[in-house]
Amino acid sequence: LDDEKRLRLMKATAIAHANIALIKYWGKRDERLNLPAVGSISVTLRELSTKTQVVFDEKLTRDELILNGTPAGEEERQRVSRFMDIIRSEAKISEKCKIDSRNNFPTGAGLASSASAFAALALASSHAAGLTLSPEELSILARRGSGSAARSVYGGFVEMKKGEAADGSDAFAVQLAPPEYWDLHILILITSTEQKLIGSTGGMIQTQETSPYYFRWISEQDRDLREMREAIRKRDFEHLGELAEFNALKMHATAIAARPGILYWNGTTVELIHEVRRLRLQGEAVYFTIDAGPQVKLICEAPSVDKLRQHFQNFPGIKQIIDTPLGPDAYLWEASK
Numbered sequence: 001l002d003d004e005k006r007l008r009l010m011k012a013t014a015i016a017h018a019n020i021a022l023i024k025y026w027g028k029r030d031e032r033l034n035l036p037a038v039g040s041i042s043v044t045l046r047e048l049s050t051k052t053q054v055v056f057d058e059k060l061t062r063d064e065l066i067l068n069g070t071p072a073g074e075e076e077r078q079r080v081s082r083f084m085d086i087i088r089s090e091a092k093i094s095e096k097c098k099i100d101s102r103n104n105f106p107t108g109a110g111l112a113s114s115a116s117a118f119a120a121l122a123l124a125s126s127h128a129a130g131l132t133l134s135p136e137e138l139s140i141l142a143r144r145g146s147g148s149a150a151r152s153v154y155g156g157f158v159e160m161k162k163g164e165a166a167d168g169s170d171a172f173a174v175q176l177a178p179p180e181y182w183d184l185h186i187l188i189l190i191t192s193t194e195q196k197l198i199g200s201t202g203g204m205i206q207t208q209e210t211s212p213y214y215f216r217w218i219s220e221q222d223r224d225l226r227e228m229r230e231a232i233r234k235r236d237f238e239h240l241g242e243l244a245e246f247n248a249l250k251m252h253a254t255a256i257a258a259r260p261g262i263l264y265w266n267g268t269t270v271e272l273i274h275e276v277r278r279l280r281l282q283g284e285a286v287y288f289t290i291d292a293g294p295q296v297k298l299i300c301e302a303p304s305v306d307k308l309r310q311h312f313q314n315f316p317g318i319k320q321i322i323d324t325p326l327g328p329d330a331y332l333w334e335a336s337k
């Protein structure tokens with residue numbers, strides 16, 4: 001019975017949602033602990049989530065990872081296994097585990113899933129390992145897997161603190177406002193489903209080592225963060241949108257100026273930037289942001305969604321459109337069942 005009880009306690013399932021940054025994280029102050037060089041502000045997305053089950057089992061000889069129903073590649077498995085080593089060392093356990101992780105959004109949609117994946121994994125695995133973590137500690141743990149995952153611990157509007165401490169103890173996210181605070185929508189315009197050539201970590205390192213604009217990017221971020229907090233506090237949509245667009249283009253300009261330059265956009269990405277600006281000249285309240293990939297994310301308020309969706313439905317080069325309002329905190333699904 002003891003064994004059975006123990007096994008039951010060593011299993012948990014969690015759900016976390018993806019997020020999109022309005023003020024971007026780009027640059028690391030410590031690679032090993034994954035400490036950001038800048039703070040960031042994001043919104044959590046209701047329609048994009050990852051559900052992850054973790055089972056620690058003393059019979060396993062190595063960690064196993066199933067992604068969307070199929071065994072993950074060796075590189076991904078090792079990245080996750082290194083993350084599990086952190087959990088094991090904190091919980092003082094040695095059991096290997098089986099991880100089953102599923103995204104509710106189409107795989108190969110060209111969407112970054114590391115934020116929702118590592119937030120769900122941090123919550124499920126810490127719970128399964130018997131750790132009781134505060135939200136800050138959970139966010140710090142998720143950060144070790146992926147910087148943006150630290151933000152997916154919370155719903156609504158979230159700020160990731162850059163922190164000052166060398167051990168990362170103050171580099172965690174906090175919630176600025178819950179999802180129901182403001183009915184913002186993000187429309188994800190998918191322009192490519194191909195794997196990108198340079199990931200976020202590689203892109204950041206290359207930017208900080210070679211871009212002449214990197215220092216300027218870093219030095220302006222606190223001002224952008226302050227302004228974004230203010231726009232959210234006032235529910236000032238124009239200000240939020242204009243600032244998000246500025247910050248995203250500034251991040252890309254800094255990366256483009258690296259040597260060799262890092263360009264995540266395709267032709268459709270550029271056409272869409274022009275189109276959003278044309279729509280604004282016609283009086284439409286819509287802005288865009290872009291992450292380390294070619295997809296364009298429109299930022300709008302709920303009443304504009306239908307019209308915008310229709311407008312972009314047949315736009316050349318768009319493969320799919322996903323509309324989402326803001327989503328909730330990460331949560332446990334069936335703890336120790």
Ligand code: PMV
Nearest residue numbers: 021024025147148200291292
């Ligand atoms: O969390 P990472 O390592 O996948 O980096 C995220 C980088 C951006 O998506 C471009 C910006 C951000 O703040 O999410």
